[in-house]
Amino acid sequence: MSAFEKLGLSLESLQAIYGLGFEEPTPIQEKAIPLALAGSDVVGQAPTGTGKTAAFGLPIIEKITKDSDHIQGLVIVPTRELAIQVAEELNKIGEYKKVRTLPIYGGQDIMRQIKLLKSRPHIVVGTPGRLMDHMRRRTVRLDNISIVVLDEADEMLNMGFIDDIKFILGEIPKDRQTLLFSASITKAVENLLKQFMHEPILIKASQRNITVPSIEQYYLEVPERKKFDTLCNFLDLHSPEGAIVFARTKKRVDELNQALNHRGYSAGAIHGDLNQGQRNMVMKQFRSGNIEILVATDVAARGLDIEGVSHVFNYDIPQDPESYVHRIGRTGRAGRKGAAFTFITHREQEQLRVIEQLTQRKILRHPIPTLTDALAGQQRITVERVLKATNEPVSSTYKAIAENLLEDHDSVTLLATALKLLTKEPSTLPVKLTEEHSKPKKPRQAKPRHRKRKRS
Numbered sequence: 001m002s003a004f005e006k007l008g009l010s011l012e013s014l015q016a017i018y019g020l021g022f023e024e025p026t027p028i029q030e031k032a033i034p035l036a037l038a039g040s041d042v043v044g045q046a047p048t049g050t051g052k053t054a055a056f057g058l059p060i061i062e063k064i065t066k067d068s069d070h071i072q073g074l075v076i077v078p079t080r081e082l083a084i085q086v087a088e089e090l091n092k093i094g095e096y097k098k099v100r101t102l103p104i105y106g107g108q109d110i111m112r113q114i115k116l117l118k119s120r121p122h123i124v125v126g127t128p129g130r131l132m133d134h135m136r137r138r139t140v141r142l143d144n145i146s147i148v149v150l151d152e153a154d155e156m157l158n159m160g161f162i163d164d165i166k167f168i169l170g171e172i173p174k175d176r177q178t179l180l181f182s183a184s185i186t187k188a189v190e191n192l193l194k195q196f197m198h199e200p201i202l203i204k205a206s207q208r209n210i211t212v213p214s215i216e217q218y219y220l221e222v223p224e225r226k227k228f229d230t231l232c233n234f235l236d237l238h239s240p241e242g243a244i245v246f247a248r249t250k251k252r253v254d255e256l257n258q259a260l261n262h263r264g265y266s267a268g269a270i271h272g273d274l275n276q277g278q279r280n281m282v283m284k285q286f287r288s289g290n291i292e293i294l295v296a297t298d299v300a301a302r303g304l305d306i307e308g309v310s311h312v313f314n315y316d317i318p319q320d321p322e323s324y325v326h327r328i329g330r331t332g333r334a335g336r337k338g339a340a341f342t343f344i345t346h347r348e349q350e351q352l353r354v355i356e357q358l359t360q361r362k363i364l365r366h367p368i369p370t371l372t373d374a375l376a377g378q379q380r381i382t383v384e385r386v387l388k389a390t391n392e393p394v395s396s397t398y399k400a401i402a403e404n405l406l407e408d409h410d411s412v413t414l415l416a417t418a419l420k421l422l423t424k425e426p427s428t429l430p431v432k433l434t435e436e437h438s439k440p441k442k443p444r445q446a447k448p449r450h451r452k453r454k455r456s
């Protein structure tokens, strides 16, 4: 039984989250969902990127009754981007329960929104200003709301929305359930929850102290669309002997694995959808060196006995800081040198700080390797291979060919050409992975390279 199944969710919701590729609840989800389902007011404090949307989204969707035409759930968010993003995630989570969510935000034509509101959404996700606007026009009525969520409460208060929020909450029936999510519980947030919540239960994402193996830890700030090329440049630059790449969902693991193979790397995927036999097969190939790169989700990699990994790449920063420790613990075993590289997008800065706090270790910023760096790395590797091979006997036929060639050709040109032919030049073919917040698109795959990259 997966940990999601222990939270008391309906089959439809479970189906939806597995469809999204979530394997296990994040700590905040694990704590918040059962409490919210039981009807408590909940205050959830956890840093960005820890899955707070589903933490409130799942309970809110479970509470919607289908035989009502009114708006039953309201989510208040600080920005238009968040309104769109949260509504998108709620629509995905509510897909099988057929729960409809509509975002309402400033900047979009209000007449268009009024028309969309006539389609009777069950949940509205709105920014405070635009919500007030609709309330004044009576195009949004709050008298049937049974559950309200304040998302990024600290942010909303910082932006000066306090009066709007108080007004909106004042218009919602008192017997409602109220959930509040925030990265920090500031004084202002505390005042708000004292005034508007009923015996709220405060939960925090766990922050136990754990020790970290002594390996080099770096982070790179990379936008989502550049992650894949950055990873490839890294692989070319370092040519790791055994690397693990961690990604957030099963879907991303599959896509990443495919894209890496298309670029000519030998990669294998490990995630929860594979049966034990399939996993064993991939692991066997990895141990024997037939696969150089293992692409995995956290859950799949847990409990795997992996040795001698030189590099761990966190293609996606882990949701749970403790997962970070598990992930990087894979490298540097048995006295070997290891390094961990974590890719973060701009908005994930804070999560990195939480990890640093938990591990009491500084994670250093690493420059993003360029194609030129990658090529230089490959050239260095070719030279190393050639030099190493000169220690081994070479057949007299090759020597005769070499002597012949040298009679008519310049030795530098000959050697340079041979080196060029032996060097795997970094590929630049475009690859696009599905981003989690966009509609699932078919990944645009690079053409397969004929030559499989082999470990020398």
Ligand code: ADP
Pocket: 021, 022, 023, 024, 025, 026, 029, 046, 047, 048, 049, 050, 051, 052, 053, 054, 248, 249, 319, 436, 437
């Ligand atoms: P927060 O609101 O805490 O900043 P989000 O709810 O936006 O975080 O979640 C961040 C990302 O993690 C989203 O892409 C979301 O789809 C994904 N996510 C959420 N819960 C899980 C989970 N249990 N397993 C895997 N990915 C998850």
Ligand code: MG
Pocket: 049, 052, 053, 151, 152
């Ligand atoms: Mg959020």
